[in-house]
Amino acid sequence: MSETMQTTGVDASDATDADLLGQTVTAVRAAGSALRERFGEVVRYRTREELMRALAANGDTALGILRPRLTRLRPDAGWVEDELDGGALPPGEWWVVDPAEGNVNHLHALPEWAVTATLVRDNRPVLTAVHLPLTGETCTALTGAGAHLDGRRLHVSRTADLGLSVVATSQARPDEDEAVVRRVGASITAMLSDALVVRTTVPATLHLLNVAAGRIDAFWQFAGARADLLPGALLVSEAGGRLSDVEGRPWTPRSDSFLAAAPGVHAQAVATLSR
Template identity: 55%
Template sequence: MNALSHPRTDLTDATGTVALEAVLKRAVAAVRTAGEHLRARYDVAARPGDLEEIVRAIHANDDAIQAIVEQPLLDARPGSRWAADELAGGLLPEGEWWVVDTAEGNINHIHGMGEWAVTATLVCDNVPVLTVVHLPLTGDTYTALRGRGALLNGTPLRSSAKTELRAALVGTGQAKPGEEEAALRRMGATVTAMLLNALVVRVSVPATMQLVHVASGGMDAFWQFSDVRSGLLPGALLVSEAGGTVTDTRGEPWTLASADFLASAPGLHAQVVDVLTDHA
């Protein structure tokens, strides 16, 4: 079953949709407020000197922003729960959960670089039903509501119409530090394969900052050998609602139980799967 295609029935009827629209509005407000606080903590001259300082800065950002955004999101959907571990993967227990990245691209933020965001996704019985991605430096806000499309600042998004991989801009990246050597070697092998088959390959973090481009058609595909929920759920829903294709790297339906991830323009999907499965 494709987790992006089968939300709970009571969330797809008229009453459920109206209720989720109200939740989305409150989630946007909460995430934007959190984003402004994260922006206030941003310093283009920041240069952490060692691993201890990096880890301390990352935790400081996460703690500060969670304190601002957690309760407003829980209040927006009574009965929902908070998925505490941002780096966790796999299925969640049944029910409604907020999967939030308080500083998506935290490593960029603490080094004075610009690719970072605040994200929040509401997951119902392991199905993402709404998401918000806010980029404080630009003021841009990406949103998606299950079955209602994906938007950038209120304007509908549409995935790429490309059909030739040799004309495609594709990307991947690490999901987190300290990944297993096998996963890193697999990533390296597929980067090489894509360099030989696609037009240009980007390797960068975080995942969400590439996936918003796949949703908007600026990029054509993104893959990752990971199951980190917080980095994949926002982009998965945005891409799906923008008309893109979301699966695992073998072309099977993607769910939170999947070991890896692929989002692409529909006209390129089969070609990307072929390259990834041949060289992984």
């Protein structure tokens, strides 16, 4: 609990969303510091079981910091920590957390990983904090108050030509079913024809942060989970971007596809991905 909340006697349940966001930032930074201490050497594994143990060790390290801190902030909120869970949540408040977003990159000594925490209220993300421990950057968004990177307001790009755009996609999960794999492959082929550059890597949240920051122009993904889409969805929408499924319909956690884009290329991206 923040010093202000302690000295004024304000209960955590009465804190404003802005207060909660500030404390969420503190939590993800602390968890990120712990994961950074574990980063550097490639973690070797020979079996799927060894891989899962290594992934779990990172997750447990970060969750040991995140869960008690976020629970103190919102004791009655539900808790979602399975990064592969998807679909709608029951009514009420939920913490949707990815303790090591891009965990497999961390194990391979690759820099694209983060710690994320998002408060969802009645299936709408209301605040999110995304911390990149290797750069020290923290990206935040609060419903109605914009998206920020270390205090600097973020805006999506003004690009209006998909042919001049850098776009990206991500693998939603390992062992995806064949129909989704084929759909992903076809979408990449279509974008290779229509966009300037296509990036394909994990995790989704970092691509979405880049859309919010105007560094890339669009991101899409088939299937997907709450933990890898909700933080970025709030970042992009608060930075002025457009969200939908790949056919242009409103996106919800139940949707089977996701598209986030600068307004000037959204319709062109829909046309490419839905043909």
